[in-house]
Amino acid sequence: MAVPVWMDVDTGIDDAVAVMLAHTLKEIEILGISAVCGNTSLKNSFQNTRAMNRLCNSAYPVYAGAEKPLFRKPVHAAYVHGENGLGDVEVKLPEDETIRTEVAWDALYACAKEHEGELRLIATAPLTNIAIAFAKYPDLPGMLNTILIMGGATTEGNTTPCAEFNIYADPEAAQAVFLCGAKIVLCPLDVTEKVYLLEEELEELKSFGNEAGRFVHDSLQKPWAFHKKKGHPGIQMHDSCPVLYLVHPELFKAEEAGVYVETKGSVTAGKTVTDLYSDKQFEKKNALVVLDADSKECIRLIKEAVKSLP
């Protein structure tokens, strides 16, 4: 039987791929998707996420959430995701969609209540929506089965020397989520940077001859230029990792650790401080930290998903 899933995204090219992937996996039933400010503005991420319904020929309810981090000014990543969040590729919305006006945190809570103990929350964005949901509904963490997060780095960041984008964008929200008491699976850069598409695989996506393949090929041109300039061997598929972990944990290596977020440091804000390599003396192991993956198989599954779409 498929497990019930809620996704929280800042679509975002790799969020788009993660939604497509989750949509195609028969082990997952997406019950709702919430959009937040992050890679791009809330307006863009809400619209881009709804556009995924057209590409996937699906009708998932999509809800808008926070348009800015809890206490900080919004940071976006147009240098990777383009001005519109999808590599500046134009996307169309479904013709006959129902636009949801309920706010993200209320919709998530209602869904968690209905599926108490079963709902898996996959968060591939700054954790603002989730922190607001937990502040408004203190019983929500206890209702969730697992929170799977793309975020953080045990070593170097990708936005500052210390911090990864999703955590850097809203460290206070991230800290609230890490301390919430729910079961957390964290996919930091340690693993997500290992799961990358090669340049020749971009061409393969185009050769599938479907709209989804063309969309992923076209939208990934900008991130590929970015990654290439940085000396990376391919385009990192960060946000697909928690989706794949949920369905195929056997493809990953993970370790329990204490994870806390630096919220005060002038140069270290957004750092996910883990006790994996230290004296391991954090009092509580509050997350399962994913550190390695069978990257080839992960990429094969991602390509297969894109190929199977309209």
Ligand code: BDR
């Ligand atoms: C994360 O930030 C965004 O650029 C990606 O969508 C991913 O969620 C990687 O640091």
Ligand code: CA
């Ligand atoms: Ca994202």
